[in-house]
Structures are given as structure tokens and as C-alpha cells.
Amino acid sequence: MASSSSSTAAHVLPQQKYDVFLSFRGEDTRCTFISHLYAALKGKKNPCSTCLVALLTAIEQSKISVIIVSEHYGDSRWCLDELKETYGQGVIPVFYETDPTDVRKQERSYAIAFAELEKRFKDHMDKFHTWRDVLTRAANVSGYSSQNRRHENELVETIVEDILSKLNRKLSCSTKGLVGMENHIQQLELLLCIPAQDVCFRTVGIWGMGGCGKTTLADVVFHLNSSKFHACVFLANVTEESEKHGMYHLRIEFLRKLLKDRHISIDSPSIGSSYVIDRLSRTTVLVVLDDVSDLSQLEFLLGEQVL
Structure with a gap:
């Protein structure tokens, strides 16, 4: 700006x-x-x-x-x-x-x-x-x-x-060259209940073989709608990063981005600590986890209560 x-x-x-x-x-x-x-x-x-x-x-x-x-x-x-x-x-x-x-x-x-x-x-x-x-x-x-x-x-x-509406329309113009993308975006937004309704949480998975455009679709939806949420995180390459650095390291990075706190460090086995819950209370959150290969990765990063 x-x-x-x-x-x-x-x-x-x-x-x-x-x-x-x-x-x-x-x-x-x-x-x-x-x-x-x-x-x-x-x-x-x-x-x-x-x-x-x-x-x-x-x-x-x-x-x-x-x-x-x-x-x-x-x-x-x-x-x-x-x-x-x-x-x-x-x-x-x-x-x-x-x-x-x-x-x-x-x-x-x-x-x-x-x-x-x-x-x-x-x-x-x-x-x-x-x-x-x-x-x-x-x-x-x-x-x-x-x-x-x-x-x-x-x-x-x-x-x-x-302003955000105008910027989002400008961004959406960049998807016109992607065949079928606009229809997929609309379907995904409906599944996510965007614009937000009285929903406690909503989890949507995009499944498919490599190279079919899953990450591209998730990235476009994330950037078109992130301004509508209080907190947003796009966590890329979950499987690769967890293999390199471990899931505890990945979860700490995830929480730091989500809570906008570079100094946070939670060693508890559970993400549902009172500290995290208090920080996120009355907060709308949009999270994209890219390249998830196992349900346990979701449970570790998000907690069993949201799955």
C-alpha cells in the first residue's frame, strides 16, 4: 500500500x-x-x-x-x-x-x-x-x-x-486462462460456507493425483477469500516439511503464522491448549494445508476436534 x-x-x-x-x-x-x-x-x-x-x-x-x-x-x-x-x-x-x-x-x-x-x-x-x-x-x-x-x-x-472487493475482482481476472477454474472456485466456496454463516468449523479436502491443479485451486480460493477472515494460514508442502523438520516444528510454525506471534512455542502433545483456544476465541480462521498425505498430519496440526 x-x-x-x-x-x-x-x-x-x-x-x-x-x-x-x-x-x-x-x-x-x-x-x-x-x-x-x-x-x-x-x-x-x-x-x-x-x-x-x-x-x-x-x-x-x-x-x-x-x-x-x-x-x-x-x-x-x-x-x-x-x-x-x-x-x-x-x-x-x-x-x-x-x-x-x-x-x-x-x-x-x-x-x-x-x-x-x-x-x-x-x-x-x-x-x-x-x-x-x-x-x-x-x-x-x-x-x-x-x-x-x-x-x-x-x-x-x-x-x-x-477496496478488497475490487482487488479480489482484479485477482479473479487472472484465473480466466485456467480452464474450468471459476466453476471449481464457486463449488469450493460453497463447501466452505463462504461468505461465513453460523458454522463452528468446516473441513474440505481436495483429493486427486499429482499435477491436476489441487494446489492452484486452493491457492486461488485462499487469496480470493483471505481478507474475509481474521486470521489466515497457507501451509505449503506439509509432507515434505514434516519429513525434513518433524511435525512438532511444523506445528509451531503453523501456530506462529496463525497467531501472528513469532515467539510462540508449544511443546504440548495437544494443539487444543487453553492458550491457543483463548487466542482464537471469536476469531474467524481460514487454513489451507497443502500436500497432506496422512490423516494423522491433520490431527496433529489442527486437533481431532475439528476433523
Whole structure:
């Protein structure tokens, strides 16, 4: 996820690709709405590290741009330049404590901001008119407004769901070249009760000879649906890894990923310890165990109570 607030800060995803580019005026929203939105996106398993990158590169490599249009967004030519560069990209405008009509028509605070910009850039009126155009265009895109929400957390949750839905649709497009994959995905999601219903647990096995696409199918379903769960683990090569390092080592790695705790170490023969149960209480979990060759491996990793 990449973000900017007139300075050039970006959060890099694997392979230098970004899921989301956030454009916002820091003075308006950095310590309020943006902090909540960023935390929610990061909590949806968007691994990121912080580094400085070229702004245009960050925008170009982002799949979706979220534009937080606040009261004084129009005061910043940096924000307006960012908005210009997102043209032609998937854009989600969020009108935070400002009326979309004021943005569209450049009224109230935006009238003041553009009057000042017109003075400062009187020798570069082409740039000035471009800013007006992109701002009007952004205001005409269907987006979200904080004025329609009583609680900020509801707005954040709705935006995150929309982002994840759009990202998942982009990912699903990559399966079109896989013959019959979409039908198998739908069947598997139905078996797993996705979207989640009142189900305590559901175990589904994919059986077949090597090379028939079991891992590919499981991987696609996992990535399409992982954002809908609080915790997710894809444990690859179970049989091979257990032969190399032993099942105790594999279970510890599994629990570390599941509980997001690199220091956990459970030597008990049973996975159903009160510590693990307490940590996972009221938590939705999606687990994929790849290349399982024996039922005892499932029992050791998951516990007999879920099989």
C-alpha cells in the first residue's frame, strides 16, 4: 500500500507492486481518518514496509487509488497533482467532512483555494485549469461521504470492504486462462460456507493425483477469500516439511503464522491448549494445508476436534 500526504511516503508490497495508493492532505486527516483507514487496510493482511519511492512510480504501480477529499485538499497543489496522475486508474473518492457539491463546483473552501491558486499560477493557467478539471471529474465519481455516517469506523469498514472487493475482482481476472477454474472456485466456496454463516468449523479436502491443479485451486480460493477472515494460514508442502523438520516444528510454525506471534512455542502433545483456544476465541480462521498425505498430519496440526 502506498500513501502520500504531500510528502512522498510509500509502503511497498512484494515485487514492488502496491494494492492501494492513498492521497490525502496530512493536516486535515493524518491523525484521524487516515490513521484508522491505514490500520484497517494493514490489518487485512496487506504486508508492507516503509521506504521512500518516486511518487509517480507509486501511483503507476498501484491497483487502486483512494482520494481523501477533505475541506482543504484543494489548498495543496501536491494533492491536486496526485489526483491528476490517478486519471484512468481505479479511483475511490472519499469526501471527508466536506460536501461533494462544493468540490464539484469549487465552492466555499474550494472557491477560496482556487482563487489563491489562480493568483499563484497566473502564468501557468493550463495547469490551473487541469486541476479544476480533475477535481470536478473526481467529484462526479461515485464515492463515499462522511456526512452520511454517524460513526467513522463504519465508513472505514465500508471503504475497506469496497477496496478488497475490487482487488479480489482484479485477482479473479487472472484465473480466466485456467480452464474450468471459476466453476471449481464457486463449488469450493460453497463447501466452505463462504461468505461465513453460523458454522463452528468446516473441513474440505481436495483429493486427486499429482499435477491436476489441487494446489492452484486452493491457492486461488485462499487469496480470493483471505481478507474475509481474521486470521489466515497457507501451509505449503506439509509432507515434505514434516519429513525434513518433524511435525512438532511444523506445528509451531503453523501456530506462529496463525497467531501472528513469532515467539510462540508449544511443546504440548495437544494443539487444543487453553492458550491457543483463548487466542482464537471469536476469531474467524481460514487454513489451507497443502500436500497432506496422512490423516494423522491433520490431527496433529489442527486437533481431532475439528476433523
